[in-house]
Amino acid sequence: MEERLKLEIQAYPAAKLSMEHIFKEFPSNRGTVKALDDASITINEGEFVCFVGPSGCGKSTMLNIIAGLEKPDSGIALIDGLPITGPGRDRLVMFQEHALFPWLDVISNVMFGLKQKPNLTDSERLEVAKYYLYLVKMDKFSKSNIHELSGGMRQRVALARALAPNPKILLMDEPFSALDAMTREQLYGDIQNIWKKRRKTIIFVTHNVREAVCLGDRVILFSPHPGRIRREFKVDLPRPRNINDHDLADLSQQITAELKGYQCAAECD
Amino acid sequence: MNRSLISTSFFVILILIWAACTGDLSGIGINLKLWPDYVMPPPSGVFEYLWDNSINGKIPMAMLVTLRRLFIGYFIGLVIGVPLGMLAARFRAVNDTLGVMGLGLQALPSVCWVPLACIWFGQSEAALLFVVIMGTLWSVLLSTQNGMNNVPPIYARAARTMGASSFYTLVFVTLPASLPFVVSGMKQGWAFAWRSLMAAEIYVAVASGFGLGQHLHYGRELQRMYQVIGIMFIIILIGLLADKILFSPTEKWLHRKWGTDKK
Numbered sequence: 001m002e003e004r005l006k007l008e009i010q011a012y013p014a015a016k017l018s019m020e021h022i023f024k025e026f027p028s029n030r031g032t033v034k035a036l037d038d039a040s041i042t043i044n045e046g047e048f049v050c051f052v053g054p055s056g057c058g059k060s061t062m063l064n065i066i067a068g069l070e071k072p073d074s075g076i077a078l079i080d081g082l083p084i085t086g087p088g089r090d091r092l093v094m095f096q097e098h099a100l101f102p103w104l105d106v107i108s109n110v111m112f113g114l115k116q117k118p119n120l121t122d123s124e125r126l127e128v129a130k131y132y133l134y135l136v137k138m139d140k141f142s143k144s145n146i147h148e149l150s151g152g153m154r155q156r157v158a159l160a161r162a163l164a165p166n167p168k169i170l171l172m173d174e175p176f177s178a179l180d181a182m183t184r185e186q187l188y189g190d191i192q193n194i195w196k197k198r199r200k201t202i203i204f205v206t207h208n209v210r211e212a213v214c215l216g217d218r219v220i221l222f223s224p225h226p227g228r229i230r231r232e233f234k235v236d237l238p239r240p241r242n243i244n245d246h247d248l249a250d251l252s253q254q255i256t257a258e259l260k261g262y263q264c265a266a267e268c269d
Numbered sequence: 270m271n272r273s274l275i276s277t278s279f280f281v282i283l284i285l286i287w288a289a290c291t292g293d294l295s296g297i298g299i300n301l302k303l304w305p306d307y308v309m310p311p312p313s314g315v316f317e318y319l320w321d322n323s324i325n326g327k328i329p330m331a332m333l334v335t336l337r338r339l340f341i342g343y344f345i346g347l348v349i350g351v352p353l354g355m356l357a358a359r360f361r362a363v364n365d366t367l368g369v370m371g372l373g374l375q376a377l378p379s380v381c382w383v384p385l386a387c388i389w390f391g392q393s394e395a396a397l398l399f400v401v402i403m404g405t406l407w408s409v410l411l412s413t414q415n416g417m418n419n420v421p422p423i424y425a426r427a428a429r430t431m432g433a434s435s436f437y438t439l440v441f442v443t444l445p446a447s448l449p450f451v452v453s454g455m456k457q458g459w460a461f462a463w464r465s466l467m468a469a470e471i472y473v474a475v476a477s478g479f480g481l482g483q484h485l486h487y488g489r490e491l492q493r494m495y496q497v498i499g500i501m502f503i504i505i506l507i508g509l510l511a512d513k514i515l516f517s518p519t520e521k522w523l524h525r526k527w528g529t530d531k532k
């Protein structure tokens with residue numbers, strides 16, 4: 001492989017993220033909703049962080065603010081010390097629905113993000129795209145149409161598309177929630193592998209506590225009404241982790257118990 | 270029973286009844302003639318007319334003249350309607366002006382443009398084209414706009430996070446994403462164009478070419494019912510072919526591939 005190309009793929013950018021005192025409200029027909037109420041969090045370079053919490057507690061809102069798709073009402077959002085002003089290639093998002101473009105085949109979807117990147121020739125872009133399809137085990141399907149793929153395959157392609165431009169931060173909003181348990185377990189293995197190889201800062205939103213414990217270095221707990229960050233758990237289990245592991249299950253149970261407390265508190269208001 | 274068999278036998282029986290009531294089956298002893306030929310000609314008369322005039326080139330010529338007008342008018346309608354529809358989807362000001370006007374004008378049956386067209390353009394080719402364009406334009410505009418508004422916002426969000434500019438996103442994401450809806454709009458526009466042209470040809474007799482509509486009109490003037498019915502068949506045929514061969518398969522294919530088909 002050509003030298004430049006190696007550099008492109010092997011550059012290991014990762015970024016430090018700090019969110020300080022973030023407030024965000026949305027108007028709704030029953031007054032305003034406090035989606036985020038004084039939420040602060042610091043995420044280190046190359047860290048894998050999971051957000052969990054009941055529905056409506058502001059996880060996606062936080063993710064969208066980091067992605068630059070949403071602006072906070074107040075608070076400071078910094079990446080490597082620089083304020084976030086809008087969407088950017090350094091932060092790619094993988095959405096709950098795959099959001100792949102159905103009019104393009106698999107490889108062209110992965111190429112889309114790469115085309116936005118200057119300083120690369122088209123043949124280099126193609127090589128990079130192929131590499132990432134190989135990484136998510138979809139290299140055999142590069143010419144397939146999106147509608148011919150299963151849900152799991154689509155999420156793999158979406159992952160390749162998000163990884164290909166080599167973002168510093170990967171934002172994943174419940175990316176596996178529509179998949180069956182078997183496919184999910186496979187993807188947990190794959191994503192840990194990829195993360196090990198490609199060391200990125202990853203923020204992963206999920207409802208599934210076990211999933212969070214399986215993947216994250218840290219699990220951040222959110223509570224709703226108003227959306228707040230309540231507590232964080234460090235996960236020190238050795239990697240690669242298996243979702244059916246005993247210690248993992250214990251920690252999940254502890255976190256789930258804590259979460260149930262928030263839900264009750266919200267309902268008893 | 271097989272469905273295609275049901276419809277085939279339905280039409281065969283219909284034609285047999287028609288033949289029986291108009292004296293065509295006297296050969297096998299059914300001597301029924303309910304109407305004179307200028308009210309209801311026998312199938313054989315209609316067929317004879319179609320056959321003779323296909324051989325001598327009159328019908329192919331009329332089809333050519335009509336389709337030429339149709340394509341030109343339809344094409345102009347598309348070229349104006351699709352971009353305007355996009356603008357209307359994108360800019361509120363365009364929607365509140367042209368979009369509203371489109372809604373109003375689309376409610377106007379296109380045959381209602383004929384008197385105005387005749388006064389503005391006289392009995393000319395331009396009058397015909399004008400009617401077709403008015404019939405096509407507004408429905409294409411509205412369905413393109415509707416199509417663009419139907420594009421899931423997640424596509425544009427995904428493109429933006431990948432660093433695409435808003436112009437790049439419009440051209441390479443929103444536009445292709447709305448294609449199935451735009452094609453549905455084009456199909457509807459085609460149906461409108463076809464109807465308007467027939468209306469216009471019946472009312473506007475021009476020396477620049479005898480189309481199907483004009484043959485229909487003179488069939489009535491000359492009380493040649495076999496011509497009227499024969500031309501009606503040709504018109505049905507063209508409409509069906511365009512829909513079943515050109516538009517419906519394309520539309521189906523797009524909706525399937527884009528995942529926008531309603532199951």
Ligand SMILES: Nc1ncnc2c1ncn2[C@@H]1O[C@H](COP(=O)(O)OP(=O)(O)OP(=O)(O)O)[C@@H](O)[C@H]1O
Nearest residue numbers: 026027033034035054055056057058059060061062
């Ligand atoms: N664009 C918006 N307009 C109005 N309200 C919004 C908008 N986005 C989010 N909200 C509200 O803000 C709150 C937080 O929403 P958010 O999507 O961040 O929750 P979440 O934690 O991601 O929930 P889920 O787990 O269900 O995805 C919710 O009450 C939601 O109704």
Ligand SMILES: [Mg+2]
Nearest residue numbers: 059060061173
């Ligand atoms: Mg969410």
